[in-house]
Amino acid sequence: MSKIKQGMVNLGKKWDEKFCKFVPFYDEMVNSLISAIPFKPNDVFSAIDLGAGTGEITKRIKNLFPYAKITCLELVEDMLEMARVKLAGYNDITFELGDFKNYQFTKKYDVIFSSLAIHHLEPTDQKALYCNLYKALNNNGIFIHAESVLGANDFLNAVSYQTYYDLITKNISAEELVTLQAAIKTHDNPVKLIDHITWMQEIGFKDIDIIWRKATCAVFCGTICKDGETL
Ligand SMILES: C[S@@+](CC[C@H](N)C(=O)[O-])C[C@H]1O[C@@H](n2cnc3c(N)ncnc32)[C@H](O)[C@@H]1O
Structure with missing residues (x-):
């Protein structure tokens, strides 16, 4: 079993x-992620949640966009099962057990979103996934990514991690902090925010924007070409 899979099985219900x-x-x-979805509440659109976990974000999106058709893609069966339970009262949700690293996108989506999941891949695989996501978006589609990111240099990175640890030490014990820091070291491969933006520019995403940033996390997005343009 991969390190990330084992880690998430351990995290499981917690x-x-x-x-x-x-x-x-x-x-x-x-x-912030949800605010970037360019649809009206009663619109019908297709979306995929990459690394859906327990389905929390999909649930929040369905509460605002009841006609959204959302696929929850998740690597860990325990997590997906929790998503199934949490989302049992909602329509138009598909649950898929799978790895977004080698996922075959057989259809296109209006919205692709992901939160705190893609940084588990190696950086080269993160960029390769972005290429696949670009191809899996409908015209005018949008990719919205909430992610753990590194600062632009060692100093700024230390500032962002210190801000993060200052925020969480109010909520967690010293022991939990040590466990968390070890998990971050073992399972996470965050890259600089500017690298995400550069990759998206290189791949051809348009309207790239950073819509939110705090401590070690950011939400950024990019669209594919507008109607009338050709890929
Ligand atoms: C930190 S949780 C975030 C869950 C959810 N996106 C949220 O923000 O509430 C990360 C999730 O991504 C999943 N994940 C990690 N790597 C994955 C992969 N390669 N393919 C699919 N899911 C993956 C994990 O199993 C876990 O459920």
């Missing part, structure tokens, strides 16, 4: 209790 503690700005971050 994710829903813990994300508020470990990501104290989770609501703010997710609200």
